[in-house]
């Protein structure tokens with residue numbers, strides 16, 4: 300049994316954060332564990348309140364896992380403050396876990412801030428150099444690299460700048476780019492650029508896409524996949540999850556975490 304740990308915030312609505320990560324790990328048959336950094340009162344209409352955990356609570360949760368269970372991969376999501384980022388970074392260094400995936404969550408789709416402005420320095424200095432993979436969306440990549448990203452060449456330049464900070468693999472996600480027919484994610488491993496393109500789906504139900512995508516990458520690394528294979532599976536998984544998105548609540552509904560497994564099962568049945 301492979302294991303994966305998510306260090307992230309709780310989304311009471313169940314579409315993003317810890318809840319999305321654990322659902323995704325389960326779908327990929329990886330044993331999921333969680334360290335809570337903050338509680339959000341959140342639904343499909345937006346984030347209504349944020350209650351960060353204390354640094355002691357974050358450190359104790361990580362230690363509880365480190366001293367007993369261990370993990371094959373770990374991802375970070377909403378970390379909220381500089382002090383939580385510093386605590387998480389210290390703990391990651393202490394346990395030397397392989398396969399660290401950093402989803403540098405900053406702003407929810409409704410516009411709520413999930414990371415304090417002054418925490419960006421800590422993210423770049425302390426956390427990013429520990430990451431095997433970082434998965435910013437375009438606005439997050441712009442903040443981390445201090446540049447505007449419009450074109451494919453801009454994405455490549457931003458990926459190179461993140462590599463220079465010390466991240467080994469960078470995935471700049473395409474959900475926010477201006478292409479109306481396709482969504483293209485770019486992977487840079489320090490030597491080559493790879494693109495992963497899918498048809499852009501016109502839907503409101505994309506809440507939690509970033510969390511889910513990075514959770515797939517984390518689970519696949521835990522299972523022994525290389526980074527390229529993990530991103531490929533992430534793209535297939537999220538495409539299925541958006542295509543079969545769920546109409547839940549009155550706003551941006553969540554993606555469907557079991558769509559990928561359902562499709563695989565149908566394919567297997569058709570082949571047998």
Ligand SMILES: Nc1ncnc2c1ncn2[C@@H]1O[C@H](COP(=O)(O)OP(=O)(O)O)[C@@H](O)[C@H]1O
Nearest residue numbers: 436472473474475482498499500508509512537
């Ligand atoms: N409308 C869409 N159609 C197809 N894929 C999408 C769509 N929106 C996002 N994606 C994919 O979902 C993943 C998350 O992307 P993005 O929305 O940029 O992240 P975030 O949720 O962090 O803002 C990426 O693989 C991206 O290509």
Ligand SMILES: Cc1ncc(COP(=O)(O)OP(=O)(O)O)c(N)n1
Nearest residue numbers: 308315316407408506507508509510
């Ligand atoms: C608790 C929590 N963590 C992260 C997010 C952001 O999730 P993301 O996958 O980027 O999706 P959107 O919120 O942008 O739809 C969140 N909302 N809550």
